[in-house]
Amino acid sequence: MQILAGQISIPTTRCRADQLTHLHQLANRLRVACDDGVPDIIVLPELAAQEYSDDAFDCLEALDDDLGGPVVEAFTELARELGTAIAFGMARRAGSRRHISQVLVGPDGRLAGVYDKLHCAQFGASGEAAHFSPGEQLLVTEIAGWRVGVVICYDLRFPELARRLADEGVELILHPVAFTRDFSFASWHAFVTTRAMENQLYWLSLNRAGAEWGQSLFCPPLVDDDHPTLTFGTGEEWQRLTLDKAALREARRRLPLGTDRRADLDALPMWTPD
């Protein structure tokens, strides 16, 4: 499987016109990025369809969209034109609620999956919980013969979520993020490495570009000196990532976490003095 991972620059968007200009320019950059060949999937960051800031969140009435609107339409048309799946982030309106969502469309332009962020952050530079509602569903979908799960940014901090997806047979986690340089930045990469390895799957943690963002991380299912992680810079960057089922099998053979895991853990008693 080949991924084209776009750590993209996103301009100021405070109204629909700003946003549509961004999407139009982004589509042009995506066409260029695909000149060297069309990947199985193009992956874009959390809320890729707009600026990430409290000021932009105050304009969500103008920037959000449902699955039938112009944001999704722009990406589905592009997916069809290029003949590739696209995973992109948007503020999704659903009834009276608004979600931080990652939407996957297939190369035929059809909806391949929607995931609404389960844990909306409210700490450091993140004021999401004041503007968005947490999701109520998990997503596992199939892209180019691979089982793909999605979690978004802060979701990373909760081990049970990736574990549940791994137990559903997921081989690749797409983790669109908006990590800015607050105190939570320092531990981000350690968490990604741990999640990839403890679940023995590929993990792409994709940020937006910029001096305050950047440093996206791609982890193979076993990270060691011979299988390092790939760290992006801070500018706009397009990385082609090749995933290999044999590497997945080899990771699971070398480090037999699946066999060694204790099925009886929850039932184990506590030690007590005699």
Add this chain to the structure above:
Amino acid sequence: MQILAGQISIPTTRCRADQLTHLHQLANRLRVACDDGVPDIIVLPELAAQEYSDDAFDCLEALDDDLGGPVVEAFTELARELGTAIAFGMARRAGSRRHISQVLVGPDGRLAGVYDKLHCAQFGASGEAAHFSPGEQLLVTEIAGWRVGVVICYDLRFPELARRLADEGVELILHPVAFTRDFSFASWHAFVTTRAMENQLYWLSLNRAGAEWGQSLFCPPLVDDDHPTLTFGTGEEWQRLTLDKAALREARRRLPLGTDRRADLDALPMWTPD
């Protein structure tokens, strides 16, 4: 709470006499290390009472011990003499089984807890599973007013174990290890940082000294640029670590993982196309 963490050198031990010489010399070094004041607890690595190698594992008949034997006696006498708790690793004989155990004795010399490693490793340089049986109990004990849990080396790879201890109110995890420079070494520190932060507790991951070992890690409950981890060198090293309940509370206030965690995660359905 103050910990004295001993990343100790351990000589060749292939018979009981080797081992008792090691324990005698270690006691002398511990006395010196306590000259500057007696900590609440002295922590020593996995299998601190003996060499860690396949050759030593072939001599376990001579090196193992039950809770009434000379190994435990050496440490309980020292705990009583110094007036501090001690957590040490040993090959523990229990009936027909043998465990990789961490034993905690209180400053009165009484047994404060026993933990038998739940996951015995069999990969890379680790041939434990051929010599040891996995444990069947968890340990949470109290030391100097702190709730303390223990996990050993490879146990680190399984998120559910530390999570269960954290849910029991544990504030400090003692993680004695024997990490040598095989492929598993590269990701060790990322795992420790993640486990400390995701459970919002202190984590001491303590290795034996030596060019092929070393680099023990101590993590506060929130790791960021202002609260870095402490990494040991490779030689024998005694570190005094001060733990603070206010720092625990502050970590949990700043990053509200406990409140944000989804109690309904296991029950969430999967997305399906309309």
